Amino acid sequence: ASRGDVSRRQHAHRRVLVFPLPFQGHINPMLQLADVLHGRGLAVTVLHTQFNALDPALHPEFTFVAVPDGVPADVAASGSIIPIILAMNAAMEASPAVRDVLASVLADDGQPPAACLFIDANLLAVQKAASALGLPTMVLRTGSAACFSCFLAYPMLHHNGYLPPKAESQLYTPVKELPPLRVRDLFRTSTSDHKMVRKVLARASETVRNSFGLVVNTFDALETAELDRIRRELDVAFVLAAGPLHKLSSRSTGSSLLREDRSCMEWLDKQVPGSVLYVSFGSLASMDGGELSEIAWGLANSGQPFLWVVRRDLVRGSDGPGLPEGFDRAVEGRGKVIPWAPQQEVLAHFAVGGFWTHNGWNSTLESISEGLPMICMPHFADQMMNTRYVEAVWGVGFELEGKPERNKIAKAIQKLMNEREGEVAREKARELKKKVVSCLKSGGSSLLAIDKLVEHISSL
Ligand code: UDX
Numbered sequence: 001a002s003r004g005d006v007s008r009r010q011h012a013h014r015r016v017l018v019f020p021l022p023f024q025g026h027i028n029p030m031l032q033l034a035d036v037l038h039g040r041g042l043a044v045t046v047l048h049t050q051f052n053a054l055d056p057a058l059h060p061e062f063t064f065v066a067v068p069d070g071v072p073a074d075v076a077a078s079g080s081i082i083p084i085i086l087a088m089n090a091a092m093e094a095s096p097a098v099r100d101v102l103a104s105v106l107a108d109d110g111q112p113p114a115a116c117l118f119i120d121a122n123l124l125a126v127q128k129a130a131s132a133l134g135l136p137t138m139v140l141r142t143g144s145a146a147c148f149s150c151f152l153a154y155p156m157l158h159h160n161g162y163l164p165p166k167a168e169s170q171l172y173t174p175v176k177e178l179p180p181l182r183v184r185d186l187f188r189t190s191t192s193d194h195k196m197v198r199k200v201l202a203r204a205s206e207t208v209r210n211s212f213g214l215v216v217n218t219f220d221a222l223e224t225a226e227l228d229r230i231r232r233e234l235d236v237a238f239v240l241a242a243g244p245l246h247k248l249s250s251r252s253t254g255s256s257l258l259r260e261d262r263s264c265m266e267w268l269d270k271q272v273p274g275s276v277l278y279v280s281f282g283s284l285a286s287m288d289g290g291e292l293s294e295i296a297w298g299l300a301n302s303g304q305p306f307l308w309v310v311r312r313d314l315v316r317g318s319d320g321p322g323l324p325e326g327f328d329r330a331v332e333g334r335g336k337v338i339p340w341a342p343q344q345e346v347l348a349h350f351a352v353g354g355f356w357t358h359n360g361w362n363s364t365l366e367s368i369s370e371g372l373p374m375i376c377m378p379h380f381a382d383q384m385m386n387t388r389y390v391e392a393v394w395g396v397g398f399e400l401e402g403k404p405e406r407n408k409i410a411k412a413i414q415k416l417m418n419e420r421e422g423e424v425a426r427e428k429a430r431e432l433k434k435k436v437v438s439c440l441k442s443g444g445s446s447l448l449a450i451d452k453l454v455e456h457i458s459s460l
Pocket of ligand 1: 256281285359360364366
């Protein structure tokens with residue numbers, strides 16, 4: 001029998017519970033981790049909020065349980081992640097609902113006994129409910145190791161005067177405690193309320209410190225120093241780098257909150273290998289109509305084939321793409337616009353040669369996994385930090401700084417797709433992809449991390 005078969009038989013009597021934060025960039029890696037653990041023979045129960053509720057029909061192999069989240073309708077409608085995290089936690093802490101649901105899940109004797117609960121670092125309230133029931137928690141960090149290291153350093157960053165930035169001129173000051181970050185690369189948010197961000201990050205650090213162990217969706221060779229820094233600072237049973245999780249998971253789709261427009265795959269089939277620029281700014285970033293128009297004309301003027309994801313809510317205050325007049329005609333046969341893509345498949349397609357991204361961590365890792373160079377246009381949160389690593393550490397792309405402007409965009413696209421600087425980034429991206437391949441091989445660091453994780457789970 002193969003090692004997998006033995007491991008499956010061995011763990012068939014255990015179950016893990018998982019509870020993702022209900023945002024796309026957090027749901028995907030948590031369900032990928034769940035899928036990997038399921039592949040190792042563990043049963044999986046997915047707890048999910050009513051806000052951005054998951055569709056159980058997409059994962060018949062898991063059991064789904066809805067949990068009341070208490071997010072007020074106006075906060076939910078704002079789509080703003082920081083206030084939603086705080087409101088959700090406050091409501092969950094004020095009510096016994098989460099504990100009641102967890103208690104009934106644990107009492108379900110139709111299922112194998114639960115070993116532990118995997119939570120997002122932003123769900124301290126859920127951890128408190130689990131602790132009250134004696135259920136151990138493990139945390140999945142869906143961002144980079146560098147990002148979590150920055151969370152842990154947040155009090156120091158304030159104490160040493162880096163945060164909040166006092167003047168524009170301070171933005172390029174190097175943060176000598178966290179190289180190669182500068183003040184502008186530190187975790188930032190669109191909310192002006194700095195206190196709120198501080199609170200959310202402190203709670204995330206607390207959740208990890210309280211946990212049994214931490215899994216980070218990264219791999220050892222990508223963030224060696226950053227992982228070491230976290231390991232030195234945390235007193236938990238393990239800090240495991242088990243990513244890129246989407247490459248370990250057997251399914252590339254199935255956790256999208258939006259419907260994927262698969263027509264782009266046939267379109268890509270007809271394009272020249274490596275010629276297409278894929279453009280997407282993730283699940284949350286938004287812009288105004290003027291910025292959208294500059295991007296549209298930048299793409300049109302670049303002369304490059306492109307596939308562009310324009311979510312229905314990408315432009316603030318509108319409900320639809322709102323592309324400029326004449327754009328469709330200008331890019332006919334060369335460009336395609338869709339509301340949501342099967343992104344991991346798109347990035348792996350032979351026709352795609354570059355990615356213009358907002359550098360959400362999942363997108364960054366997905367790009368690295370396919371050896372694609374990037375144009376980076378970070379919006380908020382951890383995205384500036386990811387951009388900094390892409391540019392200054394891994395050398396697999398460059399930032400498009402400042403407000404989007406059509407001429408600047410067209411030049412950046414040419415640079416990435418057809419000029420020397422892009423070629424250098426592409427070569428480095430190919431080299432980095434080899435490291436991804438090796439961490440996923442038998443005996444590779446991420447596979448070993450999963451082995452260790454399964455051992456820890458079975459020891460509980
Ligand atoms: C970002 C940050 O990265 C995250 O850390 C923070 O907490 C919130 O903002 P998001 O905008 O969702 O999250 O970006 P990203 O982390 O890149 O995740 C987006 C996910 O959606 C990726 O897995 C990507 O493959 C998927 N996606 C995106 C699609 O499936 N289709 C699309 O068209 C676009």
